[in-house]
Amino acid sequence: MAWQRVIMALAMAVSLLLAGCGKEQPESEPVVTVQAARVERTEIDRQVTAEAVLYPIRQAIIVPKISAPVKKFYVNRGDRVKAGQLLALLENSDLKAAAAEAKGDYEQAQANYESTSAASLPEQIQKAQADLESAKAAYKAAQQLYQSSRNLYEQGALAGKQLNDAEVGLAQAQAQLQTAEQQLEKLQSVGMKAQLKAAQGQLAAAQGRYENAEAMLSYSEIRSPIDGVVTDRPLYEGEMASSGAPLMTVMDLSQVVARAHIPASEAALLKVGDPAEISAPGIKKPVEGKVTVVSPALDPNSTTVQVWVQAPNPGNQLKPGITGTVTAVAEKVSDALVIPSSALLTDSGHKYVMVIGADQKAHQTEVTTGIDQGDKVQITSGLKAGELIVSQGAYGLPDGTKVKY
Secondary structure (H helix, E strand, C coil): CHHHHHHHHHHHHHHHHHHHHCCCCCCCCCEEECEEEECEEEEEEEEEEEEEEEEEEEEEEECCCCCEEEEEECCCCCCEECCCCEEEEECCHHHHHHHHHHHHHHHHHHHHHHHHHHCCCCHHHHHHHHHHHHHHHHHHHHHHHHHHHHHHHHHCCCCHHHHHHHHHHHHHHHHHHHHHHHHHHHHHHHHHHHHHHHHHHHHHHHHHHHHHHHHHHHCCEEECCCCEEEEECCCCCCCEECCCCCCEEEEEEEEEEEEEEEEHHHHCCCCCCCEEEEECCCCCCCEEEEEEEECCCCCCCCCEEEEEEEEECHHHCCCCCCEEEEEEEEEEEEEEEEEEHHHCEEECCEEEEEEECCCCEEEEEECEEEEECCCEEEEEECCCCCCEEEEECCCCCCCCEEEEC
16 A cells, blocks of 8 residues: 555665665864975074173263362253363462463573573673684784794894794794683583573473463363263262372263174174164164174183174163163075974974975974074975975974864
């Protein structure tokens, strides 16, 4: 009957359904969600980073050379000053008086020297000149007497004894002339020189005292040795300024120098002129500069090498005394294979990354690395440009796991 056939068909369908439910269904393959990145060929820098203390490019801690009360200050903290500008004046009434007295002594010594050098010969020189003139006249008369006596003797009109007497007189006159000449020459060369030397010595001594007094007076005027900003002024007007204590500090803040202590192995990579930058609290963007000093010797206390990085300081945003960070570029590779640092994994000293193959599975691939720039790493072997790798989520991921990204 028709209804019996329907019941039988329903029974067979239920049986088949139950039989189908009793069979084991195949398990689906797990898929892990990750982030992926391509291996890039780009520029990478070998960087050396260290903490550093900032200093001004130039600084002058002004210490007075004399001790005296402060008569007047012409600048305050924060004022910009120029080299040579008068910053303060110390009490100097006594120094002014001493300088005026020394000036008078100097002018008097100068007048004495001028009068001595321009004066007529001393009396002994005048006498020597007169003696010389007399000796010359006597010698001339003796010559004439001798010549006349000789003529008469040759004519037989004069005895030989008289000729001899005339000859002796000539010799004596000649000796007296020579003595007079020598005496005058000695007085002129020694006596006059001695007087001039004495006057010159007095002048030099007076000049020295005057210049010393002027110098002491100038020490009461405190001037800036550099262009800069007054950053410290501990005293008030009327207080005693001591010759051994700072009166004022002036800093040139147009540039700063960051001094860092770097391990010798890293410092060996750097040289003067390498590009660098300085970061510090309170500034939004690092300031570009360059390496200016790489110490040739280790610091005996820390066994590190001191490295200086100099940079401009627009707006005085970098404050001397604070601690910042210097990052110097020791090496540039312009065409390097680079991956994100987060993609690099390490296991038992081996470095590897998870490469996503065409089968959409992550395959563990061992690599060797070069420059580490913090957020990215150079790959020297193991990868090719353009390969797809797991950049996030690779840690603990089994080799051959299917991924999506």
